[in-house]
Amino acid sequence: MLVEKNVPLQPYNTFRIVARAQTLVRVLREADVQALLADPELGPAPKFVLGGGSNIVLTGDVKAVVLKVEIMGRRLVAESDKAWIVEFGAGENWHEAVGWTLAQGRPGLENMALIPGTVGAAPVQNIGAYGVELQDRFESLDAIDLQTGRPFTLEAAQCGFGYRDSVFKHAAGPQGLGLAGRALITRVRLRLPKAWKPELGYLDLQRRQAETGIERPTAQQIHDWVCEIRRAKLPDPAVIGNAGSFFKNPTVTPEQCADIIAREPKIVHYLLDDGTVKLAAGWLIDACGWKGKSIGQAGVYEKQALVLVNRGGGDNGATGGEVMTLAKAIQTSVYERFGILLEPEPVVI
Ligand SMILES: Cc1cc2nc3c(=O)[nH]c(=O)nc-3n(C[C@H](O)[C@H](O)[C@H](O)COP(=O)(O)OP(=O)(O)OC[C@H]3O[C@@H](n4cnc5c(N)ncnc54)[C@H](O)[C@@H]3O)c2cc1C
Numbered sequence: 001m002l003v004e005k006n007v008p009l010q011p012y013n014t015f016r017i018v019a020r021a022q023t024l025v026r027v028l029r030e031a032d033v034q035a036l037l038a039d040p041e042l043g044p045a046p047k048f049v050l051g052g053g054s055n056i057v058l059t060g061d062v063k064a065v066v067l068k069v070e071i072m073g074r075r076l077v078a079e080s081d082k083a084w085i086v087e088f089g090a091g092e093n094w095h096e097a098v099g100w101t102l103a104q105g106r107p108g109l110e111n112m113a114l115i116p117g118t119v120g121a122a123p124v125q126n127i128g129a130y131g132v133e134l135q136d137r138f139e140s141l142d143a144i145d146l147q148t149g150r151p152f153t154l155e156a157a158q159c160g161f162g163y164r165d166s167v168f169k170h171a172a173g174p175q176g177l178g179l180a181g182r183a184l185i186t187r188v189r190l191r192l193p194k195a196w197k198p199e200l201g202y203l204d205l206q207r208r209q210a211e212t213g214i215e216r217p218t219a220q221q222i223h224d225w226v227c228e229i230r231r232a233k234l235p236d237p238a239v240i241g242n243a244g245s246f247f248k249n250p251t252v253t254p255e256q257c258a259d260i261i262a263r264e265p266k267i268v269h270y271l272l273d274d275g276t277v278k279l280a281a282g283w284l285i286d287a288c289g290w291k292g293k294s295i296g297q298a299g300v301y302e303k304q305a306l307v308l309v310n311r312g313g314g315d316n317g318a319t320g321g322e323v324m325t326l327a328k329a330i331q332t333s334v335y336e337r338f339g340i341l342l343e344p345e346p347v348v349i
Helices: 030-038 094-103 203-212 219-233 254-263 281-287 320-338
Strands: 002-008 020-027 047-050 065-069 074-079 083-089 138-145 151-155 183-193 241-245 269-271 277-279 298-300 307-310
Touching (some): 030 138, 065 183, 094 219, 307 320
Antiparallel strands (some): 298 307
């Protein structure tokens, strides 16, 4: 178990916000968690589990013990006529994991290429992009209960997956279902069906297909298209600090949608299978005039209003407070104009 004190967290969050961890423990193997929990000082202390820091906003120094998950490993654990089951250590980089499966001739994750962060965090918000979500490929995960030290395994049905949501985002309720702050995910297994078919439901991918004239793209081609589209649309966190989409796309009833369309005929919306309607949060923010605006060093990305960015660098960048002030101002104006409360996607610490 590697314990470090007074650790700068700027390199460990993609918003590049300046903050420190009083104590940071690198978790390289399951036994490190057990050693930490048995430690008389660290064991009872509050804890925060950190992956790649690509979905968090730090609003100050972190007093909780930061457990930085660096458990590595990738392997094929089972194979049947129907599917391959591959397992990854929670500290593996997600995008590299996608590339590894493709290099092994096992497609299925290509639409989720280039999502930053670790494999261990992928189930937390059920990551998704270009028509595929983690839950579509999820088999099971191993985790450790940070209160009791008990290891446990969860199947998909036990993870409560929803749109950018899972049991890991909710505190324990009266039914005791929430695991927020309680579970450290150590390993994730994914099911990659052998009967692969391309997922080309998204307009951007269909455009790429038309441009290239490729009727039956391979998984690698879809991977490359997704990377090109994402690089053109989203700011690279290595260049401009950000946490990807800052708000979830809200869903409304068809009646609410009809009411909004009557006032805002151009609103971007998609009908979902369950009859509800998803609205494009970026469109709502843009319609309120936020694109390119800033509060302090926190700004709204010029090319995509859904992404908040850190306009500064080094020690002079945005603070978490500035990011959250901007986020609240956006929420207020979207609520006042459309009656919709946008829900932030990143975890605020
Ligand atoms: C440029 C950019 C683009 C993005 N695009 C997408 C996208 O297309 N789709 C999408 O879904 N997301 C996207 N994101 C968000 C982000 O990439 C995902 O949420 C990712 O899964 C976060 O991984 P992480 O390792 O960085 O998690 P962190 O930011 O470190 O942590 C996020 C949350 O997960 C918890 N956590 C992390 N690791 C573990 C673990 N091992 N066990 C238990 N809890 C853990 C943390 O406590 C925290 O609550 C984007 C982010 C950026 C910066």
